[in-house]
Amino acid sequence: MIIQNFINGQFVDPLQNKWLDNFCPADGEIYGKIPDSDHEDVEVAYIAAKSAFQTWSRTTVEDRSKILIKLADLIEDNLERLAEAESEDNGKPVKLAKTVDIPRAAENFRFFAHAITQFSSESHETIGQDAINYTLRQPIGVVGCISPWNLPLYLFTWKIAPAIAAGNCVIAKPSEITPLTSFMLGELCNEAGLPHGVLNIVHGIGQNVGHAIVVHPDIKAISFTGGTQTGAKIAIAAAPHFKKLSLELGGKNPNIIFADCDYENMLSTTIRSSFSNQGQICLCGSRIFIEQSLYNQFKSDFVAQIRRLKVGHPNDENTDIGALVSKDHLEKVLDYVKIAVDEGGKVLCGGEQIILKGFDDGYYMSPTVIEVKSDDCRANREEIFGPVVTIMPFTSEQEVLDIANKVDYGLSATIWTNNLNRTMRLTHAIHSGIVWVNTWMLRDLRTPFGGVKQSGLGREGGLEVLRFFTEPKNVCIKY
Numbered sequence: 001m002i003i004q005n006f007i008n009g010q011f012v013d014p015l016q017n018k019w020l021d022n023f024c025p026a027d028g029e030i031y032g033k034i035p036d037s038d039h040e041d042v043e044v045a046y047i048a049a050k051s052a053f054q055t056w057s058r059t060t061v062e063d064r065s066k067i068l069i070k071l072a073d074l075i076e077d078n079l080e081r082l083a084e085a086e087s088e089d090n091g092k093p094v095k096l097a098k099t100v101d102i103p104r105a106a107e108n109f110r111f112f113a114h115a116i117t118q119f120s121s122e123s124h125e126t127i128g129q130d131a132i133n134y135t136l137r138q139p140i141g142v143v144g145c146i147s148p149w150n151l152p153l154y155l156f157t158w159k160i161a162p163a164i165a166a167g168n169c170v171i172a173k174p175s176e177i178t179p180l181t182s183f184m185l186g187e188l189c190n191e192a193g194l195p196h197g198v199l200n201i202v203h204g205i206g207q208n209v210g211h212a213i214v215v216h217p218d219i220k221a222i223s224f225t226g227g228t229q230t231g232a233k234i235a236i237a238a239a240p241h242f243k244k245l246s247l248e249l250g251g252k253n254p255n256i257i258f259a260d261c262d263y264e265n266m267l268s269t270t271i272r273s274s275f276s277n278q279g280q281i282c283l284c285g286s287r288i289f290i291e292q293s294l295y296n297q298f299k300s301d302f303v304a305q306i307r308r309l310k311v312g313h314p315n316d317e318n319t320d321i322g323a324l325v326s327k328d329h330l331e332k333v334l335d336y337v338k339i340a341v342d343e344g345g346k347v348l349c350g351g352e353q354i355i356l357k358g359f360d361d362g363y364y365m366s367p368t369v370i371e372v373k374s375d376d377c378r379a380n381r382e383e384i385f386g387p388v389v390t391i392m393p394f395t396s397e398q399e400v401l402d403i404a405n406k407v408d409y410g411l412s413a414t415i416w417t418n419n420l421n422r423t424m425r426l427t428h429a430i431h432s433g434i435v436w437v438n439t440w441m442l443r444d445l446r447t448p449f450g451g452v453k454q455s456g457l458g459r460e461g462g463l464e465v466l467r468f469f470t471e472p473k474n475v476c477i478k479y
């Protein structure tokens with residue numbers, strides 16, 4: 001499988017004809033090549049995008065919306081094919097790709113096709129001065145979208161859809177670890193009638209082609225999702241150019257469980273919030289705090305259920321936990337288990353690489369629960385981003401709030417309780433961009449999405465992201 005760049009509606013090789021290997025996490029085999037693009041490819045993409053912007057920015061909202069809806073329909077028509085590709089490229093269970101990743105990619109286009117028709121701007125009558133102010137919300141121009149490997153098409157389209165709905169043209173770079181479904185998106189864009197040059201996709205390494213997008217002087221905004229350290233590098237590189245920046249970064253999310261919760265619902269949801277997508281979701285609740293009086297019961301039920309999860313080949317419909325995304329990532333996650341043990345943690349289940357019969361070189365690992373004595377250990381403070389959670393008891397609301405807020409991250413938090421007053425106190429006091437109460441990852445695309453502290457800058461979703469992808473210009477008319 002040869003993946004090519006998608007520039008000006010054409011599939012093209014990288015100018016320097018350099019290529020990278022693409023690995024299949026399920027068996028560790030190389031199954032394709034992807035372009036190792038650089039700044040020259042970005043420049044060609046930029047010229048195409050700049051030219052397309054002349055027309056696209058003046059295309060009516062209704063016409064843009066129709067194309068995005070068509071693209072959403074085409075993603076749905078190709079659901080099986082895209083889900084199989086996503087699973088092959090990423091290692092996630094194909095059933096997850098079919099039910100979550102690909103439907104959501106379609107929904108991203110459908111949602112912003114509608115949202116843009118409802119996007120309005122403000123006007124202010126300046127009484128006493130015979131003047132009226134109104135605010136234009138104009139597309140920015142050519143923008144850059146850079147996405148990670150954990151939810152490849154889902155997060156790639158989460159950026160692209162609002163950017164083009166708002167009238168921008170895009171240069172997008174998917175993760176070099178999972179390039180396949182974004183490559184397939186190119187052909188669907190052509191089929192949907194998206195004018196050439198509106199979306200350009202360049203593949204390659206972050207420090208190389210990603211950096212070239214970030215420092216391109218005429219790419220005016222960067223929407224990035226990925227690791228916190230990469231986000232910091234991007235912020236530094238973009239600063240001298242005064243670009244608009246949206247940074248969606250890492251998380252170390254607390255899952256706080258009080259004894260008065262709806263136990264069965266909490267238990268089944270906590271299994272999901274811990275291990276969905278092999279724990280490789282920025283929103284996973286990887287620090288679990290349980291009220292002391294419930295601790296022993298939770299620990300024994302949770303571990304018993306985790307042991308029943310099936311680690312298997314992503315194609316197997318019975319698989320709960322597929323392969324981790326890469327060999328390097330598997331090694332990083334296994335290292336964290338060692339670190340946790342060295343710091344006094346006790347592995348209650350899992351913690352090991354799994355060699356799957358017939359797929360010996362695949363990147364499999366058992367779902368892991370570590371009981372920690374103190375929240376100060378590295379396993380409890382640093383993002384592991386794999387099938388590893390820590391558990392720890394707490395005795396008071398204030399204690400658990402302090403612990404929850406102590407880490408550098410602040411993306412999401414989950415609280416399980418039926419006490420309304422406690423819910424109100426905690427949701428106000430917790431340091432995170434998103435709080436779920438008695439649920440997890442229930443998403444409404446109209447809501448602001450993003451984190452505080454080292455989890456990011458700015459918000460995606462709903463009208464927030466349409467504001468990001470437009471430049472407000474105020475006009476004051478004296479009459």
Ligand code: NAD
Pocket residue numbers: 146147148149150151155173174175176204205206207208209210211214225226227228230231233234248249250251281282383385411450451455456
């Ligand atoms: P990463 O930071 O390594 O890479 C993300 C993207 O940035 C990739 O496309 C990569 O090629 C590119 N990149 C790398 N260095 C770059 C540079 N110097 N300049 C420009 N681009 C560069 O992240 P990852 O390992 O792909 O993804 C995992 C991380 O993403 C985790 O930390 C996870 O929490 C985070 N994440 C956050 C959210 C969120 O919404 N907050 C969602 C998903 C994942």
